[in-house]
Amino acid sequence: MTAPNELRLLPWTGPEGKPCYLSTDDRGGYMSRLADNIEAVQLGTAAELLNQASETLDDEDADSEDVRRLAQELTGVLRDVFRVATNQGHLLGGE
Template identity: 80%
Template sequence: MTAPNELRLLPWSGPDGKPCYLSTDDQGGYVSRLADNIEACQLGSAANLLGQSSETLDDQDATLEEVRCLAKELTGALRDIIRVATSRGHLLAASEPREPAY
């Protein structure tokens, strides 16, 4: 089992929107692989949404409703990407060699 500072933030929320964490020594385990796949999907979706947003914002005929829908989707994508970045940042910090204390 990993130390508490090495818990992995998972790309989904638990009940009441609370974060979910994984504690395991097996980075190739089922839940780790599932989290990796979901994160990859979230990153891909965000990239696609970025392309769509450029098109919508460049469209002079885009309606207010279309722009609001775009803003809502971008907000969700940004929330997902921040969670992925936070999770991966913690994984990098946990895997870096630590300086010995003198």
């Protein structure tokens, strides 16, 4: 089992939005692979939304509701990407 200071931050939150951690020394275990797959999906979603953001901001006909919706989606994706980056920094020993 990993030491308490080596817990993996998971790419989802628990009740009340609190962070979830995984304690295992098996980086190829089911939960580790699940977390890796979810992180990959989150990063893919971020890349797609980044392209959409560029298109929306370049569109002179985009209304304020489009821009507001974009900002809300970007906020959620940024939160996910920050969590992935935090986890990857920890896994690489950059914490």
